[in-house]
Amino acid sequence: MTSTASRSAAFPWLNGRPTHLPCEAADVMPSVLLPGDPDRVSKAASVLDQVTEIGRRREFQMARGTWNSTPITVCSTGIGGPSTEIAVVELANLGMKRGIRVGGMGAIDPSMPLGSFLIVDTALRNTGTARIYDPSNEPISASQVVVEALEAAAKALKLPFRRGAIFTTDSYYWGQERLTRPLANLQELPTAGLMQRLTQAGAIGMDMECEALFAVGRAMSVQVGAVLAVHGNRATDQWLEDYEETQRNLIRLAATAVAILDAN
Numbered sequence: 001m002t003s004t005a006s007r008s009a010a011f012p013w014l015n016g017r018p019t020h021l022p023c024e025a026a027d028v029m030p031s032v033l034l035p036g037d038p039d040r041v042s043k044a045a046s047v048l049d050q051v052t053e054i055g056r057r058r059e060f061q062m063a064r065g066t067w068n069s070t071p072i073t074v075c076s077t078g079i080g081g082p083s084t085e086i087a088v089v090e091l092a093n094l095g096m097k098r099g100i101r102v103g104g105m106g107a108i109d110p111s112m113p114l115g116s117f118l119i120v121d122t123a124l125r126n127t128g129t130a131r132i133y134d135p136s137n138e139p140i141s142a143s144q145v146v147v148e149a150l151e152a153a154a155k156a157l158k159l160p161f162r163r164g165a166i167f168t169t170d171s172y173y174w175g176q177e178r179l180t181r182p183l184a185n186l187q188e189l190p191t192a193g194l195m196q197r198l199t200q201a202g203a204i205g206m207d208m209e210c211e212a213l214f215a216v217g218r219a220m221s222v223q224v225g226a227v228l229a230v231h232g233n234r235a236t237d238q239w240l241e242d243y244e245e246t247q248r249n250l251i252r253l254a255a256t257a258v259a260i261l262d263a264n
């Protein structure tokens with residue numbers, strides 16, 4: 001006996017619950033913070049008040065809480081554009097009005113210290129998921145109001161930051177000019193010289209989600225932004241080993257920006 005199908009394959013949600021995220025509309029506040037790593041959701045939530053753990057499915061861990069009485073949901077996106085698209089589309093359909101990525105990046109500007117922050121104003125065009133939602137070749141901007149609120153928050157909290165462009169890539173190793181092991185049949189990496197070219201194009205760092213968030217979020221009429229901690233600096237070849245305090249500051253910064261936006 002086959003059971004009667006109760007959901008549409010074209011949009012396979014069931015009883016208001018999405019296909020991938022472990023939540024329902026009541027869990028999704030208008031403002032959502034979006035780390036990549038699911039293990040950072042409970043760390044982020046520990047900075048908030050009145051925290052409720054929502055649940056986990058695949059790479060999507062969710063919690064909600066408040067910051068100075070402002071309600072905030074935290075939802076991990078997993079790594080890269082495809083899982084970020086799923087998170088952003090499902091959250092937007094459940095009531096998200098503003099999505100702010102709170103992640104890490106590899107800086108390519110030698111003047112960016114470990115643990116400092118990039119407030120992203122544009123994402124350079126590179127990845128497949130973003131291209132589906134915005135096929136132009138123009139860099140995609142974060143929402144201006146979010147960028148300004150993040151800047152105001154960083155200044156209020158006296159946290160070190162720069163504002164600038166990110167290069168988002170679908171690849172952590174070759175796509176970020178990382179030699180993984182001796183090359184078998186190649187003289188050099190296909191991406192040799194990438195960081196030099198990105199510097200000339202004005203990028204401050206590299207991540208794997210911002211471009212998709214900006215493209216998908218804009219297509220869903222959601223305000224978008226991102227603040228990224230320098231987890232490594234490729235120009236100076238330094239890596240941030242203990243990033244607990246940096247992570248807490250990252251959440252404080254983004255949550256303060258949400259409170260600023262909600263007050264206006």
Ligand SMILES: O=P(O)(O)O[C@H]1O[C@H](CO)[C@@H](O)[C@H]1O
Nearest residue numbers: 035036037079103104207208
């Ligand atoms: O710090 P998170 O948000 O995990 O993001 C960065 O770290 C991952 C790579 O290690 C990629 O997802 C990259 O964008």
Ligand SMILES: O=c1cc[nH]c(=O)[nH]1
Nearest residue numbers: 104105106206207208
């Ligand atoms: O080097 C890095 C560090 C964090 N995230 C990246 O995508 N690259």
